[in-house]
Amino acid sequence: EFVAMDPVKRLTSKLVLMPGRLLEQMPYCEEKHKAEKALSHVRFKYETEVGDLQVTIKKLKMKLCEELKPINQKEDVTALKEQIYDLSVENQKLKNELLEAQTNIAFLRSKLSALKCDYADHSLNPKRYETLVIFFLPRSSCCSYVNKGHESLALHDPIKRMIFTPFDVHSLPQSCFRSHLYSVRESIKYDSQMEFKHQREFQSSHGGQESSGGDASDTDVSPEATSLRAPIVDWQPPRCVSGGSTVTSSRKLIPALSSQVGSSGNTSAPESQKVYKIVLAGDAAVGKTSFLMRLCKNEFRGDISATVGVDCKMKTLIVDGEETVLQLWDTAGLERFGIISKSYFRKASGVLLLYDVTCERSFLNVREWLTMIEDASTQVVPIMLVGNKSDLRATAASEGQKCMPSHFGENLARTYGALFCETSAKDGSNVVETVLHLAREVKKRTEEEADSKAITILAGISSKESAQRKNCCNA
Numbered sequence: 076e077f078v079a080m081d082p083v084k085r086l087t088s089k090l091v092l093m094p095g096r097l098l099e100q101m102p103y104c105e106e107k108h109k110a111e112k113a114l115s116h117v118r119f120k121y122e123t124e125v126g127d128l129q130v131t132i133k134k135l136k137m138k139l140c141e142e143l144k145p146i147n148q149k150e151d152v153t154a155l156k157e158q159i160y161d162l163s164v165e166n167q168k169l170k171n172e173l174l175e176a177q178t179n180i181a182f183l184r185s186k187l188s189a190l191k192c193d194y195a196d197h198s199l200n201p202k203r204y205e206t207l208v209i210f211f212l213p214r215s216s217c218c219s220y221v222n223k224g225h226e227s228l229a230l231h232d233p234i235k236r237m238i239f240t241p242f243d244v245h246s247l248p249q250s251c252f253r254s255h256l257y258s259v260r261e262s263i264k265y266d267s268q269m270e271f272k273h274q275r276e277f278q279s280s281h282g283g284q285e286s287s288g289g290d291a292s293d294t295d296v297s298p299e300a301t302s303l304r305a306p307i308v309d310w311q312p313p314r315c316v317s318g319g320s321t322v323t324s325s326r327k328l329i330p331a332l333s334s335q336v337g338s339s340g341n342t343s344a345p346e347s348q349k350v351y352k353i354v355l356a357g358d359a360a361v362g363k364t365s366f367l368m369r370l371c372k373n374e375f376r377g378d379i380s381a382t383v384g385v386d387c388k389m390k391t392l393i394v395d396g397e398e399t400v401l402q403l404w405d406t407a408g409l410e411r412f413g414i415i416s417k418s419y420f421r422k423a424s425g426v427l428l429l430y431d432v433t434c435e436r437s438f439l440n441v442r443e444w445l446t447m448i449e450d451a452s453t454q455v456v457p458i459m460l461v462g463n464k465s466d467l468r469a470t471a472a473s474e475g476q477k478c479m480p481s482h483f484g485e486n487l488a489r490t491y492g493a494l495f496c497e498t499s500a501k502d503g504s505n506v507v508e509t510v511l512h513l514a515r516e517v518k519k520r521t522e523e524e525a526d527s528k529a530i531t532i533l534a535g536i537s538s539k540e541s542a543q544r545k546n547c548c549n550a
């Protein structure tokens with residue numbers, strides 16, 4: 076019925092019914108309102124409390140974090156310590172490995188330089204030998220090398236021949252020895268004691284005499300007893316070598332030498348003649364080899380190559396009227412402070428320590444060389460500090476290059492109690508004088524040492540004798 080009514084009627088009837096309904100619903104609404112109020116109050120309270128709790132939780136979290144921090148740090152520190160320990164162990168291990176590798180490298184290097192030296196000897200000596208054989212062929216018809224059908228052996232591999240048949244050398248004619256063919260053989264094994272002994276035996280069997288009247292250039296590698304082969308220079312008053320000659324490849328004698336070489340007719344010297352070992356030291360390219368070449372061959376070459384290993388030459392000089400045999404060892408500057416260089420200072424009678432006056436570095440390194448020589452040698456060794464390449468100073472200075480003035484060298488030498496001299500291997504100035512000065516000092520030192528030893532021995536004997544006499548008296 077209600078549905079069938081038209082909408083206007085329906086609305087009116089609704090409106091008529093409304094107040095009654097409202098009146099019925101009044102208490103319910105109030106209660107609801109109250110409940111809603113209470114609910115919202117509770118909700119507000121709850122929300123506030125939740126908010127407070129959240130703040131407290133946050134605060135607590137922060138506190139916790141702060142308290143946990145040191146614990147974490149401690150853990151970190153221990154972890155880091157462990158890591159550091161592990162790393163240091165590894166580091167030590169690597170260091171040991173590196174040291175081992177470095178030792179191996181040093182060992183291999185020394186082996187390599189020895190091999191290089193051997194190779195250089197082998198490649199040089201056949202040529203030298205061939206020249207010598209050719210030189211002797213027409214002269215000596217009795218040359219056993221040729222006559223015994225060894226031509227091919229002697230010419231193709233003389234070194235091998237000499238090594239494998241060491242006693243064949245006795246069959247060589249005297250002229251060969253006089254002319255230093257013997258020195259080729261010696262140069263192969265000049266370090267060997269046996270070789271030296273054998274050579275001494277040979278010398279004594281040949282009357283202990285050799286002629287040194289030959290060319291000044293024949294002073295190559297040879298052991299101590301070959302002293303007589305070297306040209307002799309007499310040096311009474313010190314004379315200056317004129318700087319006349321420049322680059323020269325021909326064998327020309329310095330005036331100071333030429334007059335004396337002739338006097339080397341007096342070649343007989345007692346077999347027991349002392350040989351003084353002089354070592355040339357200094358940085359690479361300061362002119363050690365050139366110095367030696369000027370001294371022994373009176374030559375200067377501009378295209379000289381770096382020394383490999385070590386080279387040795389003999390030189391006989393007359394110092395204060397006495398024949399003095401010098402064995403001059405040329406070390407490789409590149410091998411600075413290497414094992415090989417050091418070993419040569421061990422039994423040196425004197426040292427020629429060279430630097431280049433036009434190279435500051437070589438001068439600055441002199442101190443290190445001096446320390447090394449001091450460490451390596453068993454006794455106090457006379458040292459001659461040599462400022463070489465003095466001929467270049469003026470040119471180098473004009474080009475703005477820093478050169479070492481003479482007084483620098485003088486002062487340094489004075490500080491270390493060494494002798495000092497400036498030389499030029501190129502023009503030959505002071506080369507002979509320098510060596511003679513050192514030879515003089517070396518001789519003086521050796522004689523003093525021998526005297527002091529003799530005094531000690533005598534003192535020992537006399538004290539023994541007096542003790543014996545005392546015992547005798549007591550008895």
Ligand SMILES: Nc1nc2c(ncn2[C@@H]2O[C@H](COP(=O)(O)OP(=O)(O)OP(=O)(O)O)[C@@H](O)[C@H]2O)c(=O)[nH]1
Binds near residue numbers: 464
């Ligand atoms: N102008 C001039 N040049 C020199 C002199 N001495 C050496 N030289 C040159 O310097 C260079 C090096 O000379 P070396 O004799 O090989 O030097 P070193 O000290 O033996 O060298 P290492 O064998 O490497 O130790 C060469 O080119 C020589 O020609 C000198 O007195 N004057």
